[in-house]
Structures are given as structure tokens and as C-alpha cells.
Amino acid sequence: MKSYFFNLSQMLDFTSIKTPFYLYDLDLLEETVSLASKESSKYGFFIHYAVKANYNPVIFRNIKKFDLGVDCVSGNEVRKSLEHGFPSNGIVFAGVGKTNEEIVLALENDIFCLNCESLEELEVVAEVAERMKKPARVALRVNPSVDANTHRLITTGMDENKFGISLHHLQNALEYCKSSPNLEFIGLHFHIGSQITSLEPYRNLCNKVNHIWKKFDIQNYGGRLLNMGGGLGIDYNDPEKNRIPDFKSFFALFYNNLRVPPEVKVHFELGRSLVGQCGRLVTKVLYTKQGENKKFVITDAGMTELMRPVLYQAVHRIINISSQYGREIYDVAGPICETSDIFAKDTVLPFTSRGHLLQILSCGAYAESMTLNFNLRQKPDSIYISQGEIFSS
Numbered sequence: 095m096k097s098y099f100f101n102l103s104q105m106l107d108f109t110s111i112k113t114p115f116y117l118y119d120l121d122l123l124e125e126t127v128s129l130a131s132k133e134s135s136k137y138g139f140f141i142h143y144a145v146k147a148n149y150n151p152v153i154f155r156n157i158k159k160f161d162l163g164v165d166c167v168s169g170n171e172v173r174k175s176l177e178h179g180f181p182s183n184g185i186v187f188a189g190v191g192k193t194n195e196e197i198v199l200a201l202e203n204d205i206f207c208l209n210c211e212s213l214e215e216l217e218v219v220a221e222v223a224e225r226m227k228k229p230a231r232v233a234l235r236v237n238p239s240v241d242a243n244t245h246r247l248i249t250t251g252m253d254e255n256k257f258g259i260s261l262h263h264l265q266n267a268l269e270y271c272k273s274s275p276n277l278e279f280i281g282l283h284f285h286i287g288s289q290i291t292s293l294e295p296y297r298n299l300c301n302k303v304n305h306i307w308k309k310f311d312i313q314n315y316g317g318r319l320l321n322m323g324g325g326l327g328i329d330y331n332d333p334e335k336n337r338i339p340d341f342k343s344f345f346a347l348f349y350n351n352l353r354v355p356p357e358v359k360v361h362f363e364l365g366r367s368l369v370g371q372c373g374r375l376v377t378k379v380l381y382t383k384q385g386e387n388k389k390f391v392i393t394d395a396g397m398t399e400l401m402r403p404v405l406y407q408a409v410h411r412i413i414n415i416s417s418q419y420g421r422e423i424y425d426v427a428g429p430i431c432e433t434s435d436i437f438a439k440d441t442v443l444p445f446t447s448r449g450h451l452l453q454i455l456s457c458g459a460y461a462e463s464m465t466l467n468f469n470l471r472q473k474p475d476s477i478y479i480s481q482g483e484i485f486s487s
């Protein structure tokens with residue numbers, strides 16, 4: 095398994111490429127998306143790709159081949175998806191803070207639906223729709239109060255989280271939709287968090303959803319859609335071994351646990367699980383140094399190219415592709431003027447020196463899409479590998 099990464103590295107003449115850069119394996123991307131597609135279509139489920147995970151145009155174009163819908167969280171994501179040829183009737187638009195302009199854009203382009211997250215938002219959507227003489231299709235994003243059992247900063251479906259309409263207000267929201275001639279209610283939306291690595295939270299979610307669907311008599315309000323969101327995690331600890339998430343068990347769980355009438359269409363919004371493992375960040379060691387009681391490796395990439403460790407203490411596997419000799423414990427840190435700009439604390443690497451190349455694995459999701467301009471850093475290039483061919487964009 096290890097050889098997969100080393101071979102891939104040897105294919106590249108790294109000396110000619112300016113570091114840091116993102117390196118994408120488009121074959122793995124294709125393998126991953128096609129498996130997700132296959133496993134979901136067994137049950138007639140429909141996948142929207144969560145654009146925010148990675149909107150690199152080459153990644154986007156490759157995903158487009160699989161006829162997925164998209165899940166957007168900003169007007170610009172809607173715009174970008176349309177530019178890339180994703181049909182408007184496969185676009186869903188979530189987010190707690192949609193502006194009037196973004197709602198206008200969604201209605202103008204006749205997207206599949208707005209996932210509304212509050213009563214006030216419903217009122218604004220209804221107002222805009224009335225003004226535009228264009229009824230808006232809406233799903234209600236419900237906060238189901240289910241623990242996703244993931245890092246607290248990427249949990250979204252608990253009472254204290256800002257996302258979704260609380261169960262206490264769901265009845266009001268449904269009644270509001272019913273009474274408004276400018277809103278067409280089509281169903282419910284849930285998204286309980288990200289990097290969920292066990293199926294248990296999803297089982298709990300299914301039970302909750304079954305209960306909600308029945309209790310609120312959703313079908314009677316015109317409900318015919320159940321959007322279960324995304325959040326399926328990837329293996330950051332051993333990405334070489336688990337290159338593709340277990341989509342088979344994931345979709346089977348929903349099929350086996352959701353108890354809604356067969357005519358209700360079930361949708362998903364997957365981001366990380368589709369793109370997370372196909373990308374890495376390649377960075378050069380600028381310096382090494384001995385601290386008082388620690389050895390530091392300073393890389394030319396930092397939190398500006400991969401923010402996840404700083405944002406939510408995420409752990410990424412790091413490999414040294416220039417050397418396999420020896421064993422040492424290092425803190426791997428970036429060049430940014432922030433104490434928190436650390437990729438890994440006390441991580442084991444071969445003896446590492448200036449000029450060595452490191453690869454930070456599992457950087458396909460929420461890495462390139464979160465780049466920062468801080469310290470006036472330049473956005474890195476992206477390099478792609480596809481069927482033995484290497485190209486840049």
C-alpha cells in the first residue's frame with residue numbers, strides 16, 4: 095500500500111515544480127465517485143456534491159461526468175456550478191445566512207430547492223418570490239438534535255448549533271409554507287455534521303427522521319423529498335489502507351433504517367467522502383531546528399494552504415518522500431506568523447532535512463477550498479495525475 099504513494103511520487107520530477115502544491119489523483123477520484131454513484135443508485139438515492147469541499151475546476155469537471163447534483167452554500171457556488179454545466183434542477187442551496195441577492199439568484203435560475211434554515215428566512219424567500227412572481231421550492235432544514243459524534247466544531251445538528259429549524263418551530267414553518275402561495279414545500283433536509291466515522295449517528299438520525307416524518311405528517315404538507323445531508327468521514331490515520339469510504343454500508347444503512355413511504359425521494363450531500371483522499375499537499379522542508387526539548391521541521395506550506403489542523407485540531411498523515419532512512423520525532427510547522435500554525439505535533443518521520451519533500455495526505459477536501467491570503471501568501475498550483483499522465487491547470 096505504501097508503494098502506491100511512493101510510486102506516484104517517483105513519477106514526478108518534483109524539482110521542476112514550485113512548492114507547495116496540491117497533487118490530485120484523478121483516477122482515485124473517479125474510482126471513489128463511481129463507487130458512491132453505484133452504491134446509491136442501487137436504492138434510487140440521489141447524490142449532490144457538496145461544492146465547498148473542493149471547487150477546483152479540474153476536480154469539478156471530473157465530478158460533473160457522474161451526473162450528480164450539487165449542494166451549494168453561497169450564491170457564488172450556485173453560479174460556479176451553473177458555469178460548469180451542472181443543471182439547475184440538481185442544485186440545492188443551504189446556509190443559515192442567505193442574502194436577498196442570493197435568493198434572487200436561486201429563483202432566477204430555477205434551482206431544485208432552497209434548504210431554508212429559519213422562519214425569518216422563509217418569510218424573506220416568500221417576499222422575494224412574490225416580487226419575482228416565481229414561487230420558490232423549499233425544503234426545511236431541521237435541526238434534529240442528534241449527536242454526530244465528531245469534533246465539536248464540525249457538529250451541526252445539536253440544539254446549541256446555529257443550523258436548521260428547531261423541532262419546536264417546525265410546525266410553524268410547515269404551516270407558514272402551507273399558507274404562502276409563493277412557497278412550494280417539497281420536503282425535509284438534515285445535515286448533522288462532518289467527518290462522521292461511525293454509522294451509529296446516522297442510525298440515530300434515521301430513527302429521528304422516521305419519527306419526525308410521522309409526527310408532523312410531512313406528506314400531508316406535500317413532502318416528497320428527504321435530504322439526509324452528508325458528513326461521511328474518511329480515514330485520516332491510514333489513508334493508504336482506506337482509500338475509499340465504505341459507501342456500501344453507508345447507503346445500505348439508510349435503506350434499511352428509513353421508514354418513509356417508497357415514493358419519497360432520498361437525497362444526500364457528500365463532500366469530503368468523495369474528494370478527501372484524492373488530494374495531498376506537497377511541501378518542501380525549509381529548515382529543521384532543535385528547540386529546547388523538541389525538534390522542528392519548518393515547511394514551505396502552512397495553515398494558509400491547509401487550515402484544518404488549526405481550525406479543528408485535525409490530524410493528517412505526513413510522509414517524507416525524499417528519505418526513508420531513520421526515525422525521529424518532530425513537530426511539523428508552517429512558516430505563518432501564528433503559534434497555531436502546526437501541521438503535526440510529535441509525529442514520527444524518517445530523518446528529515448532541509449530540501450526534503452513531504453506529502454500531507456488526505457488533502458482533497460477542505461484544503462484548497464479554504465486557502466487564505468494571510469501573510470499575503472500566494473495560492474499554490476495544482477498538479478493532476480490521470481492514467482499515468484501528469485498535468486497542471
Ligand SMILES: *Cc1c(COP(=O)(O)O)cnc(C)c1O
Nearest residue numbers: 144188288324325363364365366
Ligand atoms: C458541508 C456540507 C455538506 C458536506 O459535508 P461533508 O462532510 O463534506 O460530506 C453537506 N450538506 C451541507 C448542508 C453542508 O453544509
